[in-house]
Amino acid sequence: MRLLFAHKFTEENYFIRCVRFNMSRSNLFWLLLFCYNILRVNTQCEIAQVCVTDISASDCFGIEQLIPNSIVHGCCPSCKQSTEDDPQTQGCDPNVSNCLPDGRYAPVQCKGDRFTGRCFCSDPKGRRIFGQMWRDQAQNMTCACSRRRAELEAEGKVVTLHCSANGDYEQLQCNSGMCWCAQARDGQPIVTPVHEEDMERLPCYSAAVIGEQYLRKCESLSIANGFIRYEQTTHGTNYLGNLASTCDYDGSYGPIQILNGIAYCTGRDGKILGAWQTPVNTMQGMNCNCARDNMIFFPERGMTLTETCQANGNYSPKQSAGSVDYCVDSDGYQTKVLDEPGECPSHATT
Known part of the structure; x- marks a missing residue:
């Protein structure tokens, strides 16, 4: 019999792991709900996990094919006839x-x-x-x-x-009203989850790092605006607030903020970087990668960016080093050298 084993908790024993936490009955409902949500988002094989098996395409018979990520929570391959439902x-x-x-x-x-x-x-x-x-x-x-x-x-x-x-994952996580100390690689809790108002009880909580509330300034503004917009739309009124507070996944300000019809490149603190900007009606494809590399990421490493930026803060597709012209991708990395005079393809917009 071939060994098919994925390096992860199954849904069943992970659920047992959740409900074995010591806690009062008053919090049992919330913990069960938390565990259920965790299970729902952990049914796919994580990138850091691998399947331990020696099965290969030569083990498949007839019209069967080796289908990767098809069994054991999407972690292991199996031999079966290919269907439209296969990855x-x-x-x-x-x-x-x-x-x-x-x-x-x-x-x-x-x-x-x-x-x-x-x-x-x-x-x-x-x-x-x-x-x-x-x-x-x-x-x-x-x-x-x-x-x-x-x-x-x-x-x-x-x-x-x-x-x-x-x-x-950051060590302290809160979502849907529950907070927990998480493993960095998969976000799974390492201690008993608690209600958000009790997050100070968690060993990973630090007042100096977290402050009095979990949400950071950009997130608080963005989520508040989202709820206000939802309520006004539900009641048939137009939302006139600022829709342009975009945040990064660490809670800091995203690379683009909109003010008075102009899209600006901004730092993690929300402050405008340099003169990189464009009208909102021409901001499609704007990413500010070059602007942030120029003002933040390269200086933090003690380096100076040599590539040039477009007016909107993106990398210019065509760059020059002395007499050599070359093309770069949207992250500023060389894709090819131009042996003859010509232009580089524009970066794809998303």
Whole structure:
């Protein structure tokens, strides 16, 4: 018999792990609800987990095919006839990207060399999301938190999970009224979850780091505006507030803020960076990657950015170094050298 085992808790024993916490009956309902929600979001195999098996395509008979990520919570392969419900290739090219067995982009994508290269967090379609590290420091980077937040937000949910700068989970997590101390790699609780108003009781809580409330300034404004907009829309009135407070997954301000019809590149504190801006009606595809690299990420490493930025804070697709022209991607990394005079393709908008 072949060994098929995934390095993760099953739903059943994880549920037992949840309900065995010592707590009063008054909180049992909330804990069961919390455990249920955790189970719902942990039914897929995490990137850091692998299936222990020696099964291969040669073990499949007849018209059967080896289908990756098809059993044991999506962690293990199996032999079966291919159907429309089986995982399909998502377009990730393993020659240029880090891909999962089912063809999706892996959460961590790396570019460049060991000194100037970086690793970024990615959604399943290869689009960059919050979370990055310099390549020589990214050995343990998983992007588990950023990937999960992106998935939940794509479903239209309001999410307050906090991710660290590298896309992993911060130690203190609160969501849906419950707080817990989490493992960085998967967000699972390591102590008894408590109501948000009791988060000071958690061993991972620090008043100096967290403050009096879990939500940070940008999140508080964004979520408050969202609820006000929802209430006014529900009652048939127009929302006239500011819709442009975008936040990163660590609760800081996102790279773009809108003020009086102008989209500005901003730092983590919400302050405008340089003169990078564009009218709202031309901001499609704006990411401010170059502006933030120029003003934040490269200086933090003691480096100076040599590439040029467009007026909206994006990297200019065509760059020059002396007499050599070359093309870069939206993260500023070289894609090809121009042997003849010409232009570089514009970066795809998302």
